[in-house]
Amino acid sequence: MRYAVLGTGIVGRTIATRLSSLGHEVVIGTRDPAATLARTEPDAMGTPPFATWHMAHAAVEPRSFTEAAAFGERVVNTTAGAATLDALKAAGSVHLAGKVLIDIANPLDPSRGMPPVLDPVNTDSLAEQIQRAFPDAHVVKTLNTMNCRIMVEPSRVAGAHNVFVSGENKGAKQQVTEMLVSFGWPESSVIDLGGIESARGAEMLLPIWLRLYGALGHTDFNFHIQGAH
Amino acid sequence: MRYAVLGTGIVGRTIATRLSSLGHEVVIGTRDPAATLARTEPDAMGTPPFATWHMAHAAVEPRSFTEAAAFGERVVNTTAGAATLDALKAAGSVHLAGKVLIDIANPLDPSRGMPPVLDPVNTDSLAEQIQRAFPDAHVVKTLNTMNCRIMVEPSRVAGAHNVFVSGENKGAKQQVTEMLVSFGWPESSVIDLGGIESARGAEMLLPIWLRLYGALGHTDFNFHIQGAH
Structure with a gap:
């Protein structure tokens, strides 16, 4: 499968590395x-410059948003939430149409101090904004509720824990679930929250995630819905 | 201990019943x-009328907000979020001062359709509004992140799961933790999120709770922070 991972930060690098190691063709x-x-x-x-990472991951070529999206059969959004819509506009709706668009971003707004608040929130979500702006893409919100090392290596956290998917297209959610299983997620750990509107719930986990990080002093934790099955 | 449980809905009745069964003097x-x-x-x-419940729980007398708060050494807020500040004003700041005020309410706003949104949210929380309005009370947010049957009988959900506390006063949080332990919560299941500001995180769990309820079809689930300890 050809993947375009949009965003060169730590989340994008981590996802791109994992997809590449699974044998996919990946551009960033x-x-x-x-x-x-x-x-x-x-x-x-404190994240090292991209070039440092790229030296160790030469198979993953950096491309413009447009070229990357044109290349990818699937597109993964790992850009900063405030930059996401501009990045996807640069990618081009023609290069997103008909594709599964996996949205991992969080609409964090650090402009009002720390910890950051969310924007949009409550009556809207970043995932819904993306789906409205690109109605021909099959947007699936997932993986935004944990540290990126856990996203691609769920066994970092001992015991059962969960990852959520939200989206309008059942087939797209199934394809994303298969990608998650390839990352190491047991199929039973994937909880389908519902349509893309349900991404509000997943995005609104960030405020407690940030405070749990503060309370626990580490990021190797994840949400487990006890009693879900 | 003398408890005033404010609110006669299903949450208030459930908490009052549990406290009464533990030997406390409880008014509602x-x-x-x-x-x-x-x-x-x-x-x-579909909740039965209060009088029906009261026939089976005659030890728990209904009182006005003022009389209840005057009676209680501890006050538990289980009123609807939109009615909370008025209810506490009726209770009277003089009857809240110096007391542990346990806030279980969620600021759900059903006026914009279902599922309800939150108000306040993101840059404020109901718990913070309460603490600002009653600066001499020791507000502790807790238990708002689950169905009320689980609040008082955590073993309804198999396996480990968590309850959060937020508040400015460490002694008050310790007293609330002891109450939670008396309800059946292992002390290790209580996660101190931090000051009262951290209640934003706990309140913002409601949107995903509501969607998990929709996805799972039952309310016998709870959040477990895997990797917290």
Whole structure:
């Protein structure tokens, strides 16, 4: 399968690495590949520059959002929530139409201080905004409720825990579930919350996730819905 | 211990019953006790009228909000979120000052259709509104993230699962933790999220709780933070 992972941050790199290691053809999308490769400083979170990561993962080529989306049979959005709609516009609706668009982003707004709040929230969600803006894409919200290392290696957290999927298209959710199973998620750990509107619930987990991170002092935890099965 | 449980709905009745069965002196607060007792119809959710419940729980007397709060050494808020501040105003700040005020309510706003949205949300929470309005009370948010039968009988859900506490006063959180332990919660299942601001996280679990209820078709589930300990 050909995957376009949009976003060169730690989440995008982690997903791209995992998909590549599973034998998929993966490109990673960014606004300006040359500028992304030219950066030499870690970002504000201490993440090493993209070029450092790319040296160890040469199979994953950086491409413009448009080229990446044109290449991918599936598209994974890992851009910052505030930049997502612009990134997808740059990708181009023609290159998203008919494809499964896996949205892992969270609409975090750090402009009002820490911890960040959500925007949109409550009466809307980023996933719904994406689906409205790109009605011909099959948007599936998933994986946004945990640290990215757990996304691709769920066994980091001992015991049963869950990952959620939200989306309008049952076939798309099934394809995403198969991708999650290939990452190591037991099929029984995938909870289908419902239509894309239900992504509000998954996105609104972030505020307690951030406070649990503060309370526990680490990110190797995940939500488990006890009694779900 | 003398408890005032404010709110005569299913949550208030369940908490009052449990506290009473544990040997506490419990009154249940309502705007107009005579009117509450006079109702003969089930409510919109099918909950039987208060008088029916009261026949089987005669030890728990209905009192006005003011009388109930004056009686209680601890106060438990189980009123509807939209009615909470008015109910506590009726209770009277003088009857809340210096007391542990356990807030179980959720600020659900059903006026925009189902499932209900939250108000306040994201940049504020009901628990913070209460703490600001009654600065001399020791507000502790807890138990709002599950069905009320699980609140008082956690073993309804098999396996480990969690209950959260948020509040400014460590002693008050410790007292609430002891109450939770008396309900059957293992002490290790109680997660202290932090100050009262962290109640935003607990309240924002409601949107996914409502969608999980829809997806699972029952309410006998609860959140477990896998990897927390």
